[in-house]
Amino acid sequence: MKTPTFLFVSVLTLCTLTFTACQSGGSGGDSSDAEEKQTEETASENANQGELEGLVPLDLKPYDLPFTLLIPDSTTGVPKVVNQSWGSTEIQVGKKYQLEIALGGDLNLLKSDLKNDDMYTHEVLEETPTSIVYRSVIAGSGLKPEHHFYSVVTINGEQYEVKDMKSGGPYGERSARRMMEAANQMGAGS
Numbered sequence: 001m002k003t004p005t006f007l008f009v010s011v012l013t014l015c016t017l018t019f020t021a022c023q024s025g026g027s028g029g030d031s032s033d034a035e036e037k038q039t040e041e042t043a044s045e046n047a048n049q050g051e052l053e054g055l056v057p058l059d060l061k062p063y064d065l066p067f068t069l070l071i072p073d074s075t076t077g078v079p080k081v082v083n084q085s086w087g088s089t090e091i092q093v094g095k096k097y098q099l100e101i102a103l104g105g106d107l108n109l110l111k112s113d114l115k116n117d118d119m120y121t122h123e124v125l126e127e128t129p130t131s132i133v134y135r136s137v138i139a140g141s142g143l144k145p146e147h148h149f150y151s152v153v154t155i156n157g158e159q160y161e162v163k164d165m166k167s168g169g170p171y172g173e174r175s176a177r178r179m180m181e182a183a184n185q186m187g188a189g190s
Helices: 002-025 032-040 043-052 107-115 173-184
Strands: 055-059 068-072 080-083 089-092 098-103 121-127 131-137 146-155 158-164
Touching: 043 173, 068 173, 098 173, 107 121, 107 131, 107 146, 121 173, 131 173, 146 173, 158 173
Parallel strands: none
Antiparallel strands: 055 068, 080 089, 089 098, 098 158, 121 131, 131 146, 146 158
């Protein structure tokens, strides 16, 4: 009896996949419409949308933080949120999304620390008045570079520093940028 049921489910799944594929790209039309639409959007909007795709809001009020944070959806993993005894809150979803939020923040101090680091060489990849994405490498080590981010976000008059968890990673550039974009959206909709 299990064989006919299995066969029915298999055929149904195949039909669904075929129908979905035809609906999403089977129009056979000219790709110029898509290219024209992309030309109308600015480069920064495209970059931000790409980094925020697949993220969903997480309400952090139960963890004593008065805002929401965009985190990867459930296909990446189960969110783990921990309030640490030293005052920070760590949020982890899978291996490529691990960040820490704490009161305060000083971007200039971080940049000074990066400049005076004797072990790593740091290269700033992107900088705004409140955020930075940078690459860290130990010169001559043969190790792959690590990518990090740091943001200072003001919500309801309070400053929060948001950064990647050093105990996680190493992170690729895309992961660091994605966490930075999520941090810069904190509080939206709260």
